[in-house]
Amino acid sequence: MYVGVEETDFLKKMSWKLCGKETRELLFRAKEACQNRFVFTHPWDMERCEEPVSFSNKIDWTYRLNEDEEWTFMLNRHRFMAEIGQSYLLTGEEEFVHHWKRLFYDWVLANQDPTIHPLTYRKIDAGIRLVNWLKGHSYISSSANWSKEDDALFYKQLKEHGEYLSRLFTPFDFQSNWGFIETNGLLQSAFMMEKSMKNEWLNAAISRLEKMIELQIPDDGYQNEQSPMYHHEVLFCLIEITIVLQRNRISVPCFVNAAVDRMLTASFGFMKPNGHQPMLGDSDDTDVRGVLAIGAVLLKRSDLFDLSNHQIGLDFLWYFGEEGLKIYSSLTEELPQDCSVSFQQAGVTVMRNGWSHKDDYLLFDHGILGQVNKGHGHDDTLHLELMTDGREFLVDGGRYTYCETQEREYFKAANRHNTVTVDGLSPSIYKGTWEWEQCPRPIDSFVRFHERYDYSQSSHTGFWRLPSPVHVTRRVFYRKSLYWFVIDSFESNGTHNYEQHFHFPEHTQLEWNDRNELFTTYKEGTNIKILPLAFSKEDQLELKKGLISRHYNQLASAPHAMLQYKNRKQFAAPFIIVPSQAGEDVSLRVKSLPVSSIKERKEADSDVLAFHIQMGDVEDLIICSLTGSDSFIADQYQVCGEVILISNREDGSSIEVIR
Template sequence: MQGDRQNPRHFWSIEDKEFIVSSCKKDWPNEINEVIQRADLACENTFIYTHRWDMERCETPVTFDKQIDWTYRLNGDFEWTVMLNRARYMSELGQAYWLTNNEKYAAGYIKLLNDWIAQNPLTEEEVTSSDKNQYNVKDTWRKLDSGIRIVNWLKGYSCIRQSSLWGEKLEKLFQEAVILHGYYLNIAFTPHDAQSNWGFLETNGLLQIALLYPELKESKEWLQTAINRMTKMADLQIFGDGMHNEQCSMYHHEVLNCLFESVLLMDRNNIQYPRSLKEKLSQMFTASLAFIKPNGHQPMLSDSDDTDIRDIMCHGAVLLHWGDLKTIAYPTLNYDGIWYFGKDGVEQYNSMETQVPLFTSHYLENSGYAIMRSDWSKDANYLLFDGGHMDLIRAHGHDDFLHIDLSAYGREFLIDSGRYTYMETADRQYFKESFQHNTLIVDGVSISSYKDSWTWEKTAKPVNSYWTTHPSYDYIQCGHNGYWKLEKPVMVLRQILFVKPDIWILIDTCDSDGKHVYEQHFHFAENVPVEIEADKGIVNTDINEGPNLKMIALTQCDIKQRKCQIARHYNQKSDSNKVIFKQTKEGFTKFVTILFPYQKLADQNLDVTEIDVKDSYGRTITPNLVTALEIKRQEKTDIILFSHQGPGSFQFAETHLSGEIILIKREEGKTEKAFIVKV
């Protein structure tokens, strides 16, 4: 047994054990069961990846009866190999040891440590000669995985080193392995890493090595190198709106977590670092707050899974003392938060007052995501719109321009289809192209051109973006140049007006000299049955109890239902339904669609009428130039005008107003309110 390394301070130490164990047992028994289950499997050389933040999940257990093959690929998927070598199970073996006081978990940690080190040596020559491969030496020594691995080793070590099984020989072996990881991570950093999530995952490992082993002769240099890299990467990778530049909610949170761990450890050990690091981290938490869904999950943007991010919100609430993050987090500090923050963090969280965020709807201007929501409750009406460019390195991005997600009254209706796999298969292309997103397709051509799993060509760019928000409405518009590549180019524009709290008007306009086939695609969450009344232009979800969604197509189109697949997690996919609205037309074409969620069948009645519009001279304006709607229910009437020719002066609905987008709200017995949404 080795003496405690109290200076410097890691996330947890032996003094925290009693409180951590008792608090986790009281508040998070299910999480404890999951940790112990995976730790039990690891003790038997059986591996499964079911943690919520396992980047590439796999629920199929794999057992090595004899020696572990650290290069094994399940079903040919290299992502299984890298998950094995990232070694989250080492951290969980340490936690299981503290939670149970069972020495078998210490023995399991030691066995796997010895096995990995013995089978995976690394020489200086191997490292220096791998520069042409971006310093990814071999399957078990990639820089990304090495950064993640050493962090997991260190977390497990903080618990296991208290065991009587841990002696001087093991301490020396472990320190040698730590030094080797530090040496490798210090060298294996390239300009591309500075622009990629890889850089953060690598550098978090280097920083923790340097900080926790100050006695090493290289530590001072490594620590400063890590801080410098973090600072540079934060400026390069994190937009001013707080979103990570890969435009992907999952990797946004992977980067956020690395920055969180590094900042937390530096604060805890009184290490000076640029103020900009915590400012960037704060911006990332703000972006997460903006796009979190009412159910507490992240939207499946690009290569993302359906992950509950309320644990992330807990961490931010404690670190930054933000009560608005607690509003949408767990009522008690999450399982990992107890380990990170200990008794002081739990007491701080319990005494923290929740605060309603300063914004409800929000626009992430640099990344192009607009989030419209009615309120901050779990039953809020929520729509996310993607009007942003492809991710900067063209790797994790999907061809999802103009995509929308929609949830209402506690139920998901329209969702992203997910990612499913990174293997170069038909599934990879299926989930990445435009056809599997809730967007507009022209002539059966994806908006950008898919080349392979990690490469796009003719990448579309956003045009004509505009956002505004008001207590009574939100409005977003964006187009793209993806269909300028056609022989007869098409200018596409999607406009969405949210008449709060529960009606969205979605208008797609397509301007072209040629004849084209236009399709709107809408993907529904699993187990959401769909009923089509084609003659009325109505699509209704058909759920017997609880909320439903009505879609009303006000332009004549063919409506068809198709099967599709949804992948909420890596290696998992299930069948669902999609609906396609289709027009074949020459010249200017538009789709006008009402999205109306309702809680009860009695609430679904909505009277929608297209109304005439005249110019200031009294001349009737054609529907190609303007769309005007009157939406009635009970005593309330909403009148909406969209001009397709820019701003103008319009006579309609017994009023005369000027602008490009106009909203009038009328309620029986009350004063009329008129809003110029866009001049």
Template sequence: MLAGIRAHAAHVERYLSRTFSPNTHLSGEALGLFYAGTLFPELRAAGRWQRLGARILLEESERQILPDGVYFEQSTCYQRYTLETYLHFMILARRSGLELPAAVGERVRRMLDFLLAVRRPDGSIPPIGDADGGWLLPLDDRSPEDLRGVFSTAAALFGRSDYAWAAGGAAPETLWMLGPPGLEAFEALSPAPPERAPSRLFPDGGYAVMRSGWSPHDHHLIFDVGPLGCPLSGAHGHADLLGIQCSAFGKRFLIDAGTHGYTAEPEWRDFFRGTAAHSTVMVDGAGQAEPAGPFAWKSRPAARLRRWLTSDRFDYADAEHDAYSRLSDPVRHRRRVLFVKPRYWVVVDDLEGKAEHRVELRFQFAPMVVTVDPTLWARAYAPGRHDLRIRPFAPVPLQAEVREGEQAPIQGWVSPDYGRRRTAPVLIYLAATRLPLRIITLLLPGDRPFAPPPAVSPLLREGDGLAGILFEDSGETVRFDTGGFVVELA
């Protein structure tokens, strides 16, 4: 066995992933060297392996972990994998008497804080970007979205009550990783939700998180306002610029469709990481970026955040991208999301151009029943008595349709885990019109699934443009101008 470890470590040292996949491949290799050098000091190269592994992990923590705690490949799966790597590194270093710079622990905590913010009210971590379902060292049988073991071990290691709250109790992984003292450290904590405000912007990674609170029954929305993948290749990023994911009353409604696979079925690979699998806008049937093989894009456009504000009453994010500037008539997409807490969201999509285009406003749902009526009101039914209603308003006619399980073209599918796929409805509102075009969409969580939809009408501005919406029964109005919004109660 010792000879095998020596051979493996020597091979890893010789073929480090410094040029191809210098991401979790490189950090995982470095952790392997650190383990070999630390646990087997009798091997001649042990000291060199330990120093090299530690040096790489320190360097990569600064390069791969953005200042706001988002992993640079824009993938929650690989963020979790990176977290596992650094938790192992910190625990083993502590046990071997090696003091690490404080910055390492701070970066790890920032990664955990991001996952705490995007964590759904039901406790799961939403898939963002690629996910292969792998774990560094699976010590319990968990789904890829279940990070309770990670939060439990982090709670004991850092003494954080909010991580203990997210863990929901001491996990077996903590006993394996930290032994009985780890369980004692966990039990000494008083689990409590985070003290900071529930809504938060992550400006470096490019995510605006809007939530009504920390309870399992709250509303939650993630708005993607960042780049397509990391600066190196964008390999694990999806073409989901300005996409949203949404939970209401703790139930998942709008989700990322997942990954499914990498190389076995290229057409499915392109679909799941393409724009059509995400809740955003498509123009002329084209994705925001064109694939160039399973792990590359011909171009890597990015969204730009224009404004963010949060208060007790509202969350508001304003962002744009120019991914469709490659069209013969360039198109710019600006999306604004307003959360009127804790009742509803309003999404404003502005498409700027000069010619006629086909515009698709898409909403990818989790597996559930979704219907749409002739007045364009759509209703998604979650288990129990909760629903999410959607109603768009536009100055031109919109066609509404729900597609599910289609293969020509592929649409209406989600992948709950790597290698698996199942049907799920996608709601599409279509218009073929000359730009510019504004669509204002109401996302309304409800707990009266058999009640008729509320009376809501558009507010017009000069020149037949849309200015906002009016709730006719209450008289409440929501208006948008170039710089922001105004919500007025009757």
């Protein structure tokens, strides 16, 4: 998988030159593992843990830190075996060979007891372990201290693992990231087998890949569990499979190339301006630009090169070696033509005005909780995330743990996301860390992109289950580079409390003034102001201390603002978000306007809304019918449609019927 020992000089030099911090961290983890101390801090560790765990004598391969089995699974995935092998190449120190063998033999001996296999030998972990063994072995085996007896045991373990993965593939695996992870291990280990078994495993792996890609990677490229974390786990598997096949002079199937291509496009499509993935659906706050750099070389795509921002990581260097760095350096910069992205199958819309780290970014999640068993899904339908001028404002809270704890339920619930609740209830019913009941069905989703605005809307069925059902719709309008205008509408014959939730990053200072404005108070850079346009003295704002988890096992305090509209029936709750520079008061005027039908009958505010918005020299009139397309008169304009924008221009007014 990694380039061979013939590139030792290049890897030694460029790992330190281009990835010094990552190289130091790799050597630290490898040396810790050699002393039976384990930390899981690799950027792509699925369940990170910075707390070191030490074993004084023999390693307990079933140990659970804080009763969390995920720690045990991480231990048995053996990333440290790949890193010990890399450390041997970087330093030439034979101690690394000694400890690689010791740890390998220790694990093999312990697993002669099949009763520990539920914790040490799951299929997903076996697939990951195989890949890490192969990476480490490619360097350790060059040592004079690696014997024929060592090779024989290594081969025996590869064969046992491969037979296990070949035999026990299930229908669930076709629909899960597990299937790709298992298949990656099976395919890579096939090249260490005799010809008949090699061909058998390769054929099985390729056949599974074709089916899994068809089932899991839709046209929009966003893996069907709809978690950026596991999207990238699957993408890494396909990247490694592509590299291994190419290195062994085997033609890469066209369906694999196509899947890698569209998954990489999806990766930068939902990537935030800071280069990180959003923390949707059990994802961590991980930088994805290194993945784009790998994709740029693999597919020779200039857009991936440009968006990677020269974030070359160790995996890049060790996958491609000197030739890969030459290819990367030869690529030209070319940003994607379209800034905003609609993931139609996933139900995610991303609105942008550019690709720089300073540009605007709004993510609107209006899809289902995720396919398969919805285990990685959070109750985040209609959730928003917002960045502008290089600063995060509205964020997802992350995941923190997979244990069945209060924290697990807290981070998955709707009120932990920037969405709406009714009477304090989530749209879905939480049943356990991997299980939901009565999940909402998104309906009436619509997206439109324009050079001056983006618009998206969606409804869901999550509150239809109430004794007095509520139909919720969120409409999101982005007036590019100026403001975001959101209308939440609630259709019901009963009386309810309706809540809007806003979650901010750590250390954000929030204030609420007597003009009913919620705003951040950074002393430098950009702030935002949120103006609820239907808030009354009977309603309530709560500023709370919430929690955020940027990585598994990490917790921090972060502010949570909740607007509660009390005792309402049919109701619309619009709000506008505007950015401003610290110390400056944004020039904004928002005025609600009356709307009448063409028969001069005044429409109720719950049916049709019209707002005049003025920012500096820009004046907009937004008319929104909450009951479908019709004809209206507002501010002397007679228009027909459901959502209409009337804006001033130097050559006169412009009318856009958005929907």
